[in-house]
Amino acid sequence: MSREPNEDSRRFLVKLTLNGKERTGYCEPRTTLCDFLRHHLGATGTHVGCEHGVCGACTVNVDGKPVRSCLMFAFQADGLQVNTVEGVAGEDGRLSALQQAFRRHHALQCGFCTPGMLISCQDLLDRNPRPSREEVLEVVSGHLCRCTGYVGIVNAVLDAAARQRELK
Numbered sequence: 001m002s003r004e005p006n007e008d009s010r011r012f013l014v015k016l017t018l019n020g021k022e023r024t025g026y027c028e029p030r031t032t033l034c035d036f037l038r039h040h041l042g043a044t045g046t047h048v049g050c051e052h053g054v055c056g057a058c059t060v061n062v063d064g065k066p067v068r069s070c071l072m073f074a075f076q077a078d079g080l081q082v083n084t085v086e087g088v089a090g091e092d093g094r095l096s097a098l099q100q101a102f103r104r105h106h107a108l109q110c111g112f113c114t115p116g117m118l119i120s121c122q123d124l125l126d127r128n129p130r131p132s133r134e135e136v137l138e139v140v141s142g143h144l145c146r147c148t149g150y151v152g153i154v155n156a157v158l159d160a161a162a163r164q165r166e167l168k
């Protein structure tokens with residue numbers, strides 16, 4: 001992180017790796033990571049709801065861990081790997097196993113919670129290929145979904161886990 005030369009002295013240069021590609025932008029010290037992603041880097045897949053760390057809509061993966069990007073300053077991500085919902089599908093656009101399961105199980109309606117849900121649930125599957133229903137419930141309990149009643153989401157995660165195990 002460095003100050004932007006010859007410009008507003010409150011702005012800093014932030015360099016990070018977003019979904020595998022190096023990206024840079026200038027922001028104020030108070031700029032949150034979610035605002036930096038959306039407004040400075042154009043990565044609007046990450047949604048912003050409560051801005052208080054409660055709803056989970058803004059969840060992104062930073063250096064291998066899901067974080068609330070509304071509770072992190074952009075400059076704190078300087079030099080780190082940030083993965084968002086835009087990076088979940090394959091480079092050819094093929095949906096991930098988890099995304100396909102969300103579609104099969106009607107695990108989204110308005111889709112507002114979905115980017116954060118996918119990031120947290122994929123993290124669970126990466127850490128634990130055989131999660132119990134209770135373990136999935138614990139993860140999704142960190143995300144507010146006002147549409148689905150959660151049943152489809154939990155079933156989708158369990159289904160994706162089972163299919164991923166079959167492929168191994």
Ligand code: FES
Binds near residue numbers: 048070071
């Ligand atoms: S917008 Fe970050 S947790 Fe709600």
Ligand code: FES
Binds near residue numbers: 145148
């Ligand atoms: S699908 Fe609408 S909030 Fe979850």
